[in-house]
Amino acid sequence: MKNLNTKGNRLIQVKNGVIGPVEPRPVAIRERSPEDYPDLPKVYLEVAEMWGPRFGGPPLCDQYVAVLKHLLTEEEAGIVRHLKGARAGKKAKEIAEAEHRTTEEVGHIMDVLADETGR
Incomplete structure (x- = not known):
């Protein structure tokens, strides 16, 4: 029986007598600008910038x-864009005013976000 397992599709390797994973293949990421996403809601672009390379995130x-x-x-992204850092200190009322929502709506969205993150 012929072994069809070639170097390109192995998941583990033996290097200097140590078994470990193969090096991941490099992935070519094409950096874009906000203008490349005309149909994307602005809130996503603001969150992407907030979590982007300037703060250790991806491009x-x-x-x-x-x-x-x-x-x-889109609702959650609208709320998240106002939570810039742990020291932002914004209250739900301030975020609600900025988002043109009620405090109850903002509180509910923040509760959903907190539940999703396990906090």
Whole structure:
């Protein structure tokens, strides 16, 4: 029987007598600008910038936008964009005014976000 397991599809390797995972293949990420997403709601772009490379996050690209859209609804992204850092100290009332929502709506969305993150 012929072994079809070639170097390109192995999941583990033996290097200097140590078994471990193979090095991941480099992935070419095409960085984009906000203008490349004319149909994307602005709140997602603001969250992407807030969590972007300046703060240790990934660059704006198709994959990053897809992850943000998977993680956050448009309502949640609207709330999250106001939570810039632990020291922001914004109250739900201030966020509600900025988002043109009631304090109860903002509180409910924040509760949902807290439940999703396990806190």
